[in-house]
Amino acid sequence: MILRQLADNHMLHAVLTAWFLAQFLKVPMEYLLNHNLNWGLWFSSGGMPSSHSALVTAAMISVGLYYGFDSPSFAVAVALAMVVVYDATGVRRQAGIQAQRINTLISELLMGHPISEERLKEVLGHTPRQVVAGVVLGTVISIAFWLIWPPAGL
Numbered sequence: 001m002i003l004r005q006l007a008d009n010h011m012l013h014a015v016l017t018a019w020f021l022a023q024f025l026k027v028p029m030e031y032l033l034n035h036n037l038n039w040g041l042w043f044s045s046g047g048m049p050s051s052h053s054a055l056v057t058a059a060m061i062s063v064g065l066y067y068g069f070d071s072p073s074f075a076v077a078v079a080l081a082m083v084v085v086y087d088a089t090g091v092r093r094q095a096g097i098q099a100q101r102i103n104t105l106i107s108e109l110l111m112g113h114p115i116s117e118e119r120l121k122e123v124l125g126h127t128p129r130q131v132v133a134g135v136v137l138g139t140v141i142s143i144a145f146w147l148i149w150p151p152a153g154l
Helices: 002-008 010-034 039-043 051-067 072-089 091-109 128-148
Strands: none
Touching: 010 039, 010 051, 010 128, 051 072, 051 128, 072 128
16 A cells, blocks of 8 residues: 555655756766766765755645645745755855865864864755756656646646
8 A cells, every 4th residue: 555655656756856866967967067077976965966956846846736836735845945945055055165164274284294083074065056956957857747647637
């Protein structure tokens, strides 16, 4: 019963596809933009496109398409998407910038001495361009799933 419900949940498929595709695209995008082949991006946050933005946008658009853009569920999905996108470009991005500066400071202060402390993770958040790419990806994926598997009665 539960497995059948999961198999029939096309909104969930759209959301997971958007997230997976965004994570998958990070490696080739990094190579195209910076000529750096970094396979670790498949398993990390940050990078182009934003998988967080793709995921919440796919969820938001899917809720609107399947349940109506005037539904309370869509309003909740919009609120969730706004929080995640704001966090990705605001709070988490600033934390990444602070990590870069702290790492530089430690390197300059202790140049030539072994540092026993682990460097801070510098890529935490997203640039606005990365978030927009995630939003576009999430929108396209959710519309594609809706067109392929429209709700009953359409």
